[in-house]
Every structure is written in structure tokens, then in C-alpha cells.
Amino acid sequence: MSSEPLTFRIDKEGDFDGVTPMTLTRGDFQVTGQRYFIKSLGGAAGQIPGDFFGLFTDLTPKLVGIASSSWNPMSVARVVSKEDPDVFREEVDLTPRMTHVAMFPGDRLAIYTRDGSRVCIQLVVTELAESEHVNLALQTPPEAYWRRFRIIRGDGGGFNHQPLNATWEPDWTWDTPTNMLIANEAVNGVIPARDLCMYPRFQGCYVSVRYSGIGAGNGELYIVDGHLREANQVQADIKNAAWSKSFFVSHDDLIGLFTPPPAGGTVVCDLELVRVQPGDRLRGRYERGL
Structure with missing residues (x-):
């Protein structure tokens, strides 16, 4: 040997x-x-x-x-x-x-x-x-791997973040061929960021979403605070099959999805995210004067 x-x-x-x-x-x-x-x-x-x-x-x-x-x-x-x-x-x-x-x-x-x-x-x-x-x-610290989620809604309706007081916790299933967590659900309400980030509760995430299958009009995206359930529109012009701009969610935020009804019977939302290390986001905002 x-x-x-x-x-x-x-x-x-x-x-x-x-x-x-x-x-x-x-x-x-x-x-x-x-x-x-x-x-x-x-x-x-x-x-x-x-x-x-x-x-x-x-x-x-x-x-x-x-x-x-x-x-x-x-x-x-x-x-x-x-x-x-x-x-x-x-x-x-x-x-x-x-x-x-x-x-x-x-x-x-x-x-x-x-x-x-x-x-x-x-x-x-x-x-x-x-x-x-x-x-x-x-010399090889842990990497912050991205995560992919897919929500399939097949009831003929679009995604709807209303009512804001309704908490939607998707029942994720791991799909090995696609390396995604997938949920087939038709639920209205807002999704807790903790159900997506799955990191320690003091860490947030950068997130981007994509809607596919929507009919006339564009998709929308909201961040909802976890205390008063007040919504802020992140983006209102998400075109079909296009990724949204990236946005930050804190550990106790909620995410609101909205689309018009699908062109067919099904609308899909893909979410991609990566963890933000404590301090990195504030340091970046400080350096850019934000």
C-alpha cells in the first residue's frame, strides 16, 4: 500500500x-x-x-x-x-x-x-x-447551496395571496429526478419564509420566482410581515415563464403569490432561493448607502 x-x-x-x-x-x-x-x-x-x-x-x-x-x-x-x-x-x-x-x-x-x-x-x-x-x-467551508421548489396548482384558478391572515404551509415532496421539492396544492394565503428557507430562524434568504401557465396578464409578488400581516408588493409585472427580480425575505416574513387564472387548467410557480449569512445583507446595504 x-x-x-x-x-x-x-x-x-x-x-x-x-x-x-x-x-x-x-x-x-x-x-x-x-x-x-x-x-x-x-x-x-x-x-x-x-x-x-x-x-x-x-x-x-x-x-x-x-x-x-x-x-x-x-x-x-x-x-x-x-x-x-x-x-x-x-x-x-x-x-x-x-x-x-x-x-x-x-x-x-x-x-x-x-x-x-x-x-x-x-x-x-x-x-x-x-x-x-x-x-x-x-480550507473547505460549507457552501450555501441554492434550493428549488415547485408548486403546481391544477384547480383552474390562479395563485392568490389573499386572505393575508391565512397561512399556507405547502406539503413538500422531494422529487429525485429534478432535485426539487414539489407540492401539488390549490390553497390561498401566504407562505411562511421558514417553510422555504429551512435554515436557522435568524437567517433570511434571497428568493426569485417564476410563474408558468398563466393566462392574460402578469403575475405579482408580495412580502408580508409576520406580525401585522401588512403586504408590500415586490413586483407587479412578472411575465409568463420569466423569473422575477431577486428579493430578500427575513426569517419571520411571509411570501404572497398572485397570478391570473391559467390559460389551461394548471398554473405553476417555481421558487429558487439561497441563504443569506448573518451580517452579509446589512454589510452590503451599508456599502451601497442603502
């Missing part, structure tokens, strides 16, 4: 498919200086095991640098779990520039290319010692 970086070059006639295991061993490679491993492949291939062909143990975290011979934006590498290969921890573009990913015990490296011709993949693999793993964690 190696504790020093090893470099691999794998040439393949045709694309890597991302799913077929590469059942190679050390003896299948041409080795230079005990550090550089080269192999040419034909046939189906696409997933590299966590022990990297028996040269490492599968039970240690690793830092893997990866590059390819093409700038094709459809070619990617994914870190996938052995227990659930349909879920990936990380996805990076495959380009001639070296990109690094962290792999944990049991992970696999899935290679997807879409060049339709000969492809070269280069890897630099290093096992992480305890201190190296800690340093990597300190």
Missing part, C-alpha cells in the same frame, strides 16, 4: 461511461519509476475503485487530482458512494487543468466523457494523513 502520491495515465478508445468498474491491478499497468502508471483501454470502462487498482487501501480518505485531454463541458468526474451509486458527493468538470476532489472510505470515482473519440485521463492520488484531512476541512 502506498502513502506517497501516485500518478496514473489511462488512455481509452472511446468514451468512459461512468458506471462500468475498471477491474485492473498493478500488473496491468506499465510502470515507470514505481510512481507513474500507464494503461490503454478498450471496451466499456468508467468507474475507478477506491483502492485505485490495489495500490492503496479502500479504508482511508484520499485527495485525488484529475485532468483529461479535452475541454468538452459534457465530460465530468463524480465521487460516488459504494452504498448508493445514484448519489454523488461531488461533481467536477473534466478539463486539461488539474482539479482536486476528496474521496472517503468506500467511495468510487466515476468518469463520464462525451468526446466520441480517444480520451486520456490523468490522476494524482494521495492518501490523507490525519493532519492533512483536518487542513483540507479547514
